[in-house]
Amino acid sequence: MxxxxxxxxxxxxxxxxxxxxxxxxxxxxxxxxxxxxxxxxxxxxxxxxxxxxxxxxxxxxxxxxxxxxxxxxxxxxxxxxRDGGPQLNKGWPLAALISLAVFGGLLALLYNAPVSERLAASLEGQDTLGALGQALVSPDAYVLPFEVASVLLLAALIGAVYVALNKKQESDK
Amino acid sequence: MIPLSWYLVLSALLFSIGLFGVLARRNAVAILLGIELMLNAVNINLASFWRYGNPAQMGGQVFAIVVFAVAAAEVAVGLALIISIYRRRKTVLAEEIDLMKW
CATH class of the missing domain: 1.20.120.1200 (NADH-ubiquinone/plastoquinone oxidoreductase chain 6, subunit NuoJ)
Structure with a gap:
């Protein structure tokens, strides 16, 4: 240890x-x-x-x-x-069973995986932060997912404002 | 040194707990909390495969950052929907939100 x-x-x-x-x-x-x-x-x-x-x-x-x-x-x-009713729905034993089955399945996969006992290589002398920044904006690497993620974020935030807007109050004015 | 399998087992356990939360909770906000736990489990996996694979390839960290962005978008839209539903129907319980149930 x-x-x-x-x-x-x-x-x-x-x-x-x-x-x-x-x-x-x-x-x-x-x-x-x-x-x-x-x-x-x-x-x-x-x-x-x-x-x-x-x-x-x-x-x-x-x-x-x-x-x-x-x-x-x-x-x-x-x-x-604050209604004090049950916090879990009626099907919660089934949900617990499904979760345990998923966990067991993942463990079985890991048990057979060839890499699972691997140890990490040393990062000595590597500038991972710089490499990450380069990878995010380099056309050879991940600039397209980066831009798509930013457009998605913008669209989601505009959508969230629109959905949560109180339209009744707006029309009263 | 920590073997890769420790991270993978922890993230599998966290994912299963999140899945239970999504399937079993009645409150719609609590279902979103469960989704956050699952996304975090995925991120642990991505980061540990980056570290234990080839750290010169930044794909694992980049995808973890994309997951952050998607999680932020998902929470913003999800909570906006829940607040909008709460205004109209005075409930956040998932089984009472049944407008589209046939």
């Missing part, structure tokens, strides 16, 4: 525990806060993988933007969640 394995183990426990709380807790605000804990745990994994840019983006985009959006949405729809 070296230090990175201990850090990985603790982070994995934190991620799994908080993810279970996200899907089982009754209070939706608590679920969103547990989601933030999960996301921060995933950030630690990115740092362990030496994916520095992903770690920063995870904190800025996921914790900073998406989780806050969730908390706003939960607060705007809060009244409904």
């Amino acid at each position: 070296d230090a990175s394995q201990i850090i990985f183990g603790l982070t994995a426990l934190l991620i799994i525990f908080s993810a279970l709380r996200v899907v089982t807790t009754r209070n939706m605000v608590h679920a969103a806060l547990w989601l933030i804990v999960t996301l921060l745990g995933v950030t630690v994994l990115y740092a362990l993988l030496q994916a520095n840019f992903l770690a920063v983006v995870q904190v800025v985009v996921y914790v900073g933007a998406i989780a806050i959006l969730f908390i706003f949405a939960i607060m705007l729809t809060r009244r409904e969640m």
Whole structure:
């Protein structure tokens, strides 16, 4: 056991525990806060993988933007969640069975995978951040997916504003 | 050193938990929370295959960034739809949103 394995183990426990709380807790605000804990745990994994840019983006985009959006949405729809009814639908044992089957299937695939015991090569002397920036804007690499993603984001945000607009209030004016 | 299989098992477990959340929760916002867990599991996979494959090839990280962008778009549209439905029908429970059910 070296230090990175201990850090990985603790982070994995934190991620799994908080993810279970996200899907089982009754209070939706608590679920969103547990989601933030999960996301921060995933950030630690990115740092362990030496994916520095992903770690920063995870904190800025996921914790900073998406989780806050969730908390706003939960607060705007809060009244409904104090009804005290069951939080899981009637088919939840079947859902648990399907999830366990998917997990078992993935484990079976991993067990037969040829690469699963591989160790990481050293990143000594490599500028991965620079290479990532080059790859994102280079016509030989990923400039097209990058542009498509930005157009998708713009379209989705305009669509979100249009969908959430209160049309009744607008026509009253 | 951490073997690649540890990351893959963790992400498989996280994906299954997210899947359970999507299938079993009644609240539409909680279903979106489950989708976020699944997207994060995918991102762990992409990042670890990048690190354990050929780190000079940036494809894994680029696709993880695309997943970030798609997740942001999906959350924005999804929450806008839920808020719009809540305004009209006063509910966020998935089984009561049945306008298009035959």
